Amino acid sequence: MTAAGRGPRGARGTARPASPEQRPTDVTVTRQGPLPASPYDVTVVGAGVVGSAIARGLARHPRLRVALVEAQDDVGQGSSKANTAILHTGFDATPGFLEARLVREGARLLAEYAAATGIPVEPVGALLVAWDEEQLAALPRLVDKAGRNHHPDTRPIGPEELYAREPHLGPGALGALHVPGESIICPWTTTLAYATQAVRNGVDLHLNTPVRAVGRDDGTHVLDTGRGILRTRWLVNAAGLHADTLDRALGHDDFTVTPRRGQLLVFDKFARDLVRHILLPVPTALGKGVLITPTVYGNVLLGPTAEDLHDKRATGSTAEGLEGLRDKGRRILPALLDEEVTAVYAGLRAATEHEDYRITAHPQQAYVTVGGIRSTGLTASLAVAAHVRDLLADAGLDLGPAGELEPVRMPNLGEAFPRAYQRPELIAADPEYGTLVCHCERVSRGEIRDALTGTIPPAGLDGLRRRTRARAGRCQGFHCGAALRELFEEAGG
Numbered sequence: 001m002t003a004a005g006r007g008p009r010g011a012r013g014t015a016r017p018a019s020p021e022q023r024p025t026d027v028t029v030t031r032q033g034p035l036p037a038s039p040y041d042v043t044v045v046g047a048g049v050v051g052s053a054i055a056r057g058l059a060r061h062p063r064l065r066v067a068l069v070e071a072q073d074d075v076g077q078g079s080s081k082a083n084t085a086i087l088h089t090g091f092d093a094t095p096g097f098l099e100a101r102l103v104r105e106g107a108r109l110l111a112e113y114a115a116a117t118g119i120p121v122e123p124v125g126a127l128l129v130a131w132d133e134e135q136l137a138a139l140p141r142l143v144d145k146a147g148r149n150h151h152p153d154t155r156p157i158g159p160e161e162l163y164a165r166e167p168h169l170g171p172g173a174l175g176a177l178h179v180p181g182e183s184i185i186c187p188w189t190t191t192l193a194y195a196t197q198a199v200r201n202g203v204d205l206h207l208n209t210p211v212r213a214v215g216r217d218d219g220t221h222v223l224d225t226g227r228g229i230l231r232t233r234w235l236v237n238a239a240g241l242h243a244d245t246l247d248r249a250l251g252h253d254d255f256t257v258t259p260r261r262g263q264l265l266v267f268d269k270f271a272r273d274l275v276r277h278i279l280l281p282v283p284t285a286l287g288k289g290v291l292i293t294p295t296v297y298g299n300v301l302l303g304p305t306a307e308d309l310h311d312k313r314a315t316g317s318t319a320e321g322l323e324g325l326r327d328k329g330r331r332i333l334p335a336l337l338d339e340e341v342t343a344v345y346a347g348l349r350a351a352t353e354h355e356d357y358r359i360t361a362h363p364q365q366a367y368v369t370v371g372g373i374r375s376t377g378l379t380a381s382l383a384v385a386a387h388v389r390d391l392l393a394d395a396g397l398d399l400g401p402a403g404e405l406e407p408v409r410m411p412n413l414g415e416a417f418p419r420a421y422q423r424p425e426l427i428a429a430d431p432e433y434g435t436l437v438c439h440c441e442r443v444s445r446g447e448i449r450d451a452l453t454g455t456i457p458p459a460g461l462d463g464l465r466r467r468t469r470a471r472a473g474r475c476q477g478f479h480c481g482a483a484l485r486e487l488f489e490e491a492g493g
Contacts, residue, residue, distance in 0.1 A: 028204045029456050031073060035206065035228045039220045042397070043067040043232035045211055045246060048080040049187065049381045050373050051238035052194035056405070057385035059201035063400030066203045067232065068195065069225070071210035073459035076191035078240050080378070081466060082315070082347025084264070084304065085295055087111065087121060087183040088379040091146035091154050092283055097356040098387075100149055103376045106383035110190070111183070113382060116407065119189045120296040120414025126182035126278035127157075127166065129173050129332070135282040136174045142282075143177065154179050168274045170331045182278050186296050187378055188466040189410050194381070196455045197408045205456065206230070211239070214249050221366070234366045234397055236388060241312045241350050243358075243371035255358045255371055259312045259348040262304025263321040265329075268474060269298040271339035279332055290328045292336065297441075297469060298415035300336065302329045308351065315346045342474050349374045359387065363395035411447055413469050420444045437487070438480040440473025448484065452491035461488060
């Protein structure tokens with residue numbers, strides 16, 4: 001093995017080490033070329049984490065011919081790639097809301113799926129920190145809400161226990177709410193796992209296929225895309241930030257998506273020992289507020305902001321937003337601000353004027369809307385998929401018999417579990433797993449090869465980063481960028 005530098009910390013997570021992805025030969029992923037002339041039974045618009053989960057769920061019914069359509073050149077390219085990567089318990093959801101039920105069910109389903117699939121999860125728990133008397137007075141109400149959301153183990157703790165749990169916390173905290181079930185997860189691998197499993201089980205994935213207009217002709221939906229006409233009997237709208245646009249094109253005016261930008265700072269791995277839990281503020285009407293959380297990759301996140309915008313493409317960061325994050329972070333975890341920032345990013349959440357998810361079936365149109373899925377969409381994704389499948393069946397879609405999906409095993413990107421370069425048996429079988437290309441993130445040549453020849457190969461170096469962590473470290477690709485570009489081009493990228 002060729003590697004240098006500081007090794008990963010001890011194992012903290014629950015998933016098993018992953019083997020390299022197995023690559024089947026008979027799959028359909030298209031980025032160019034004509035669309036099929038014959039209609040699909042169901043088409044899902046939007047290959048984010050929710051759309052990919054829905055397509056995966058429908059793939060359990062082999063009688064159905066299913067398409068997953070995405071405007072961009074890769075799965076998980078929108079909101080799904082730029083979140084806080086938290087597997088929520090739903091302790092603070094509004095009891096009785098659809099979101100509360102789907103987050104609760106989805107957390108259990110995703111934890112089981114992650115363990116079976118190799119998606120890294122670390123159950124670090126969360127602390128909801130109260131910094132003044134008003135916030136402290138709100139904690140009992142949150143305990144009551146957590147109980148109504150079936151989380152009776154949530155409890156308030158005093159400052160002594162709080163600082164014992166988080167010794168680097170800033171001074172002045174009055175107490176906290178301990179939420180033991182909150183976890184951190186890899187969001188990139190989750191979306192890719194769903195889409196990979198869908199494709200391997202018969203779903204056609206059409207990338208670079210934006211839906212520009214939609215009509216009806218002889219009982220089928222006619223989608224005018226950037227690559228031609230696609231026809232489908234049933235339509236599922238999981239278009240995220242653009243779900244309201246597609247909904248209106250079909251004659252509905254149930255919600256408006258107002259993109260809510262969240263800017264985040266990513267701190268270097270040397271900051272990881274400063275924080276042991278997800279540190280949450282007392283939530284406001286705009287969301288969960290600015291938090292500090294470790295990541296499964298060994299970094300620490302500070303963010304997000306919550307800025308309601310009009311531009312659904314405004315994923316840039318601002319000096320004002322980042323300075324505001326630093327000010328809040330300085331109070332929560334002062335020593336964090338002395339650490340190096342390795343990356344800055346921003347994501348847009350699909351906020352609407354409604355508090356709850358907007359998931360609605362329109363049987364007369366053979367259409368289901370899946371809108372307003374905000375930051376909890378990652379956690380709820382598998383439960384949303386099951387709910388949408390039930391809505392389709394109730395609306396008249398004959399699903400046919402359900403079968404078992406071909407299992408997938410995803411490459412491990414988490415620091416709490418053995419990476420490829422740490423597995424002697426893997427290197428003995430294939431020395432490429434012991435040859436590092438990206439030294440910051442310790443990504444091997446074998447992992448890069450697997451990603452470039454996988455079921456859904458990346459369309460560019462950003463997609464390769466989400467599959468391997470290459471270029472995600474301290475140098476941001478300065479040292480390995482040329483080698484990665486060469487490997488990418490050799491693979492036909």
